[in-house]
Amino acid sequence: MVHRPTEAPAVEAAHLERVFRTRYGTTTAVADLDLTVRSGEIVALLGPNGAGKTTTLRMLTTLLRPTGGKATVAGCDLLGEASAVRAKIGYVAQGGSTDRGLRVREELGQQCRFHGLDRAAAGARASELCELLELADVADRPIGALSGGQQRRVEVALGLAHQPQLIFLDEPTLGLDPPGRRDLREHVRRIRDERGTTVVFSTNLTEEADVLCDRVIVIDQGKKVAEGSPLELKRRIAGDVVTFHADDVDRAREAVLGRGRVREVAAAGEALRVTVDDGENAVGDLAKVLADAGIQFRAVDLHRPTLDDVFFEVTGRSMREG
Incomplete structure (x- = not known):
């Protein structure tokens, strides 16, 4: 059963x-x-290195x-409690944060003991965690012998x-190869969906x-610049970008200006780039506008934006530059 976020905040911070x-x-x-952060959510603090993400988590x-x-975290005052x-x-x-010489089950059992469980309860909890994170097959191996x-x-x-x-997870997939990153993401999602655990990661x-x-909370130079x-x-x-390849782009530009869903129009060479709110539905409408105006086009492309595009729009530079 998928856990749905509730309205009760797991984290609430002001002017931090x-x-x-x-x-x-x-x-x-x-x-x-x-x-x-509402209870049951998975929320990312997204930003380049040095943006303030780790400092925020700490x-x-x-x-x-x-x-x-x-701030209030898990219902408790951050400073007073x-x-x-x-x-x-x-x-x-x-x-x-692990002892590479210990076996997986030993390390988990010790951590559970630190939290007050007796030996039997700690062993049972360690086994439960191995099942949850799909570590049962390597539970008796030294941590140093495991893959990243x-x-x-x-x-x-x-x-x-x-x-x-x-x-809270700080750069949880740092140093992992693409399959390892995908695998860990699936486990994070499973922790939320099956256990209802709220997850905040950078x-x-x-x-x-x-x-x-x-x-996603986009952070740059220590400040929140976007959220949603x-x-x-x-x-x-x-926005989505629809690109028409036409012979008369200037006339095509005049034809689509001011149309519904259209935010911005730019013409360069034989390419007409139209930024719209809903590209999938706008493509047909724009094509009809051009056809009605007697403008022929050879091809049309639809580009859906990425969060890299979002970061560029709100900061004026790429994540890599950041």
């Missing part, structure tokens, strides 16, 4: 800020950040004290040892945020 002071001056890593998980703002926050959440850092994807799944399992209602991979998330579901962001901010 973190300033680092060094011998060379001050650096604002996160500035005036507002965000809300603040929300009590590992770094904000220098401004306030830090111990209660830690008891209700899981956190998986970018890597290196399997090691990352062990780290996620460690973050779930105490059955948190909310888990990433600089737009494809990852697109295919996995209910909502992947589909909403792509349609609202970037």
Whole structure:
């Protein structure tokens, strides 16, 4: 059964800020950040390296004290109830949180013991986590002998040892090959769908945020610059682009200007680029407009925007440049 998000917020932050002071001056890593995550959602903090994503996660998980703002995490005040926050959440850092010499079952069992389970309950929980993350076949192998994807799944399992209602994942697929990334994404989705766990993760991979998330919060230079579901962001901010290849693009441009769904029209060479709200339905309407105007075209292309396009639209540069 697929878990649906509820209206109760798992995370609610207002004007969150973190300033680092060094011998060379001050650096604002996160500035005036507002965000809300509803229970049962999968939400990505998307942005380039250095955007403030990890700093944000470290603040929300009590590992770094904000220098401004306030937040409620898992129903607890971030500053006044830090111990209660830690008891209700899981956190998986970018890597290196396992003992590579221990066997998988041992590592998970130890983590469960740290959370107060007796030996029998810890063993049972470790076995449950192995089943959930599909680690049962390697449960008795040393962690250091596992593939990168399997090691990352062990780290996620460690973050779930105490059955948190909310888990934070910092760059969860960092360093994995494409099959490993796809595999881990499926496990993250399964954790939410089967257990109802709220997931907040950081990433600089737009494809990852697109295919996995209910909502995306785009962060750049420590500030939120866009927010919405992947589909909403792509349609609202970037739009679809329909390109007609015609002989008389200037006349074609005049014919489609001001038509419904049309946001922007640009002509270059023999290509007429029309930015629209709903490309799939607009293609036929635009083709009819050109035909009625007696304008012939040889080919038509439809380009659906990506979250890379969204980032470019709201920041003026690509994710890689960021």
